[in-house]
Structure formats: C-alpha cells, structure tokens
Amino acid sequence: MASSRGFTTCLWFDGDAEAAADYYLSVFKDGRLGRIGRYNESGPGRAGDVMVVEFEINGQRFIGLNGGPQFPFTEAISFQIRCSDEAEADYYYEALTRDGGRESECGWVKDKFGVSWQVTPDEAIDLISDPDPGRAARATAAMMTMKKLDVAEMRRAADAG
Structure with missing residues (x-):
C-alpha cells in the first residue's frame, strides 16, 4: 500500500x-x-x-x-541541489562551505554539521548525459578534475572533440 x-x-x-x-x-x-x-x-x-x-x-x-x-554522517547519503544556473550553484556552494563546511569532489560539499550536498547546475547534468558519448565522456572527465563545478569549462571540454 x-x-x-x-x-x-x-x-x-x-x-x-x-x-x-x-x-x-x-x-x-x-x-x-x-x-x-x-x-x-x-x-x-x-x-x-x-x-x-x-x-x-x-x-x-x-x-x-x-x-x-x-x-556520524558519511558521504554515503547526500542531498542533490539542482540549480538553474551557475549563480544559484555559487550561492549554495558558498553558503554550505562557510563557517566550517568544506569542499569535496565534483560539486560535492560537506556542511559544518557534516551533511553532504551535491551542488549541481542543470547544464552540468545535461553535459555529462549528452547523447553523444564522446561529448559526455569529455565533460565527465573535466568534471572529475573539479571541486566546484565549472560549467563553462565542462562545455569547452565537451566541445573539444
């Protein structure tokens, strides 16, 4: 039920x-x-x-x-914040890492209480999910080198093929 x-x-x-x-x-x-x-x-x-x-x-x-x-909290559970643009992503990324929070990998942060969040601009998801496997792979490879997601850099990498 x-x-x-x-x-x-x-x-x-x-x-x-x-x-x-x-x-x-x-x-x-x-x-x-x-x-x-x-x-x-x-x-x-x-x-x-x-x-x-x-x-x-x-x-x-x-x-x-x-x-x-x-x-204690671990990264095994996280909350994804889907952001309409990079300005919104910047706001959450900065707010959640302030006062004892910290950066992690690929847009993930841990707030000052130890809760993990994925701060994700919608375009980043679009890029790593591109129907062209080469574009998706290049965008994903770029993302894997980042802490805070840089959509412009991910787009450049996707287009570099």
Missing part, C-alpha cells in the same frame, strides 16, 4: 539538531520550522533539551534528531 504522505528524512545529530535546522532555514529561503519536541523525565536525554526538530526546505520534510555521537 503506497503512502500519499511522502517521505520525511531523519537526520541524526549529536546535540545540535536545532542549530542545524536554523542554519538550513537561513541557507534555503523557502524553508519553515515545524514542531520542536523535548526530552522529558523519561529520557534518554536531559529533560528540557531538544530531542527532535521538524523543518522543511525546498519542499523536503526533515526531522533533526539529537540522538548522540553513535552515528
């Missing part, structure tokens, strides 16, 4: 779920904060501390759970 309610992504934090939600709401302008649940006397956290925080960004629902240090 299919659910008509969609999915909510749960992100496990080590005590900073509320700060993370506030941060994401500052980066993604169409977000909203939902309910905040607190630990009570039954634990396992300290009574009054934030247990979960609900928030939504770019139409995606999230729950930030303060679960402890047992399960």
Whole structure:
C-alpha cells in the first residue's frame, strides 16, 4: 500500500539538531520550522533539551534528531541541489562551505554539521548525459578534475572533440 504522505528524512545529530535546522532555514529561503519536541523525565536525554526538530526546505520534510555521537554522517547519503544556473550553484556552494563546511569532489560539499550536498547546475547534468558519448565522456572527465563545478569549462571540454 503506497503512502500519499511522502517521505520525511531523519537526520541524526549529536546535540545540535536545532542549530542545524536554523542554519538550513537561513541557507534555503523557502524553508519553515515545524514542531520542536523535548526530552522529558523519561529520557534518554536531559529533560528540557531538544530531542527532535521538524523543518522543511525546498519542499523536503526533515526531522533533526539529537540522538548522540553513535552515528556520524558519511558521504554515503547526500542531498542533490539542482540549480538553474551557475549563480544559484555559487550561492549554495558558498553558503554550505562557510563557517566550517568544506569542499569535496565534483560539486560535492560537506556542511559544518557534516551533511553532504551535491551542488549541481542543470547544464552540468545535461553535459555529462549528452547523447553523444564522446561529448559526455569529455565533460565527465573535466568534471572529475573539479571541486566546484565549472560549467563553462565542462562545455569547452565537451566541445573539444
């Protein structure tokens, strides 16, 4: 039986779920904060501390759970931000690497909380998916040398054939 309610992504934090939600709401302008649940006397956290925080960004629902240090984030899970142009990609790339975030490879970044994001201009996807296998291979080879994606350089490489 299919659910008509969609999915909510749960992100496990080590005590900073509320700060993370506030941060994401500052980066993604169409977000909203939902309910905040607190630990009570039954634990396992300290009574009054934030247990979960609900928030939504770019139409995606999230729950930030303060679960402890047992399960850190890895690149095995990431969120792709499809950007209409390079200016939008630049905004997200810079916002997510600021204040302790860091660059990775091929447009991926890790934000200051350790969550991985793929900042991807639509044209980059078009180039690496080009129906001409030679163009796609050249664009992909160029992309593999980049941290932040440079669409103009990917296009030059694709056209160099």
